[in-house]
Amino acid sequence: MTRLFFRHLPVLNLLALAALPLLLATAAAPRAAANGWPRQVAGAQGAITLERMPQRIVSTSVTLTGTLLAIGAPVIASGATTPQNRVADPQGFFRQWGDVARQRGVKRLYIGEPDAEAIAGQNPDLIIIAATGGDSALRLYDRLAPLAPTLVVDYADKSWQDLARELGQATGRETQALDVINRFDARLQALKHRLALPPQPVSALVYQPDGKAANLWTADSAQGRLLGQLGFTLAEPPNALTGGQSMGVRKDIVQLAGENLAAGLNGQTFLLFAGDDASARLLLANPFLAHLPAVQNHRVYALGDDTFRLDYYSAGNVLTRLEQLFARP
Structure with a gap:
């Protein structure tokens, strides 16, 4: 009996080793759920699944980029508008956040017309597209979606606070979004009583x-x-x-x-x-x-x-x- 037991011990060890990844995955699942990843995010073109918190976000919409920057999302590149005019700086970024983009090293992807190759060249792990407006790259959705999770956001019927909440949930910056909203709302309420x-x-x-x-x-x-x-x-x-x-x-x-x-x-x-x-x-x-x-x-x-x-x-x-x-x- 003793010889029989030890003869099968290596087999038992092999079985245990084979099951180890499953055991580890099961143990890690509650931690992943606690951190909120992976998560499903609703968008105007349908829901997308994000396996982990994005670290390389490309915004094809110059309108949405400002809110992403405000909540501290890691935007590496953004579409731009016509540069050096009353609304845009020399980069083609909106003047109200152009300095912030420059400090954070945000790259200009293109001016005006969306460029799928420029977007793909940034190796993004999240692409954000506006559903409407002059800065919408929606026509490129079918080309971009296979490259990385591609979220379509409709800003036409939302306040910037609504956008901040939506983008905060998509990027894992819910706390930061709530912080900027609360700071702004406190200022708004104080002003309202003085108007x-x-x-x-x-x-x-x-x-x-x-x-x-x-x-x-x-x-x-x-x-x-x-x-x-x-x-x-x-x-x-x-x-x-x-x-x-x-x-x-x-x-x-x-x-x-x-x-x-x-x-x-x-x-x-x-x-x-x-x-x-x-x-x-x-x-x-x-x-x-x-x-x-x-x-x-x-x-x-x-x-x-x-x-x-x-x-x-x-x-x-x-x-x-x-x-x-x-x-x-």
Whole structure:
């Protein structure tokens, strides 16, 4: 019996060794679950699975990059817009976070037109795409998805805080997202109690330099939501004009042009996003808008060039500007 026992001992050891990886995996499973990885993340193009916390994130959307930077996500490269203009720095990054991107070594992928090869060359472990807007690379989704988990994010109907939560969950930066949201909200609430609001409702818009068109922010936009949180009431354009919503799928803007421009700007006060005092003077000088109450009473206020897309940085600049304009001493 003793000889028989020892004769089979090596076999038992081999079986134990063979089972060891399974045992280790079983033991590690609770730790992986506790850390939240792998995890499934919902996106506008469907859910994706992330096996581990991303370390090499490529943002194809210059709009989304600012929020990623604010929550400390490891963005290694980003799409860009036309450089060196009123909204963008020499890299083509938005001015409100261009310095942060430079400090963190974020590389510019391309200007404007998305480039699949440039994206693939960064060896990303997470690719983020905007669902709508001029910075959307959605047409490349089928080429990018096999390269790395590719998350499609719709920013057209969200505040930047909503985006921060969504991107925080996708990148494992939930705590950081909550921190920047709480800091911003504390500042917002403090300002809200000090504001002496101008006549309501307000038209919040991006005024085109040629004076022939404007994009009107809706209550679904990040800009509209921020103003609502501060107590502003958005003017509702006539129903006949709301069919001009951009690109058929966006809910954040109504495009106004031609004879619809004056009809759509029916607020008692105008708040100009992506514009400075020179933009306000251009609007005030437009003879086709001279009959509007906001123009007649010079209630046209510019909120800064860097407010075309709101993120933590530009939203903070909006608070600063509104404080300068309307806060009680």
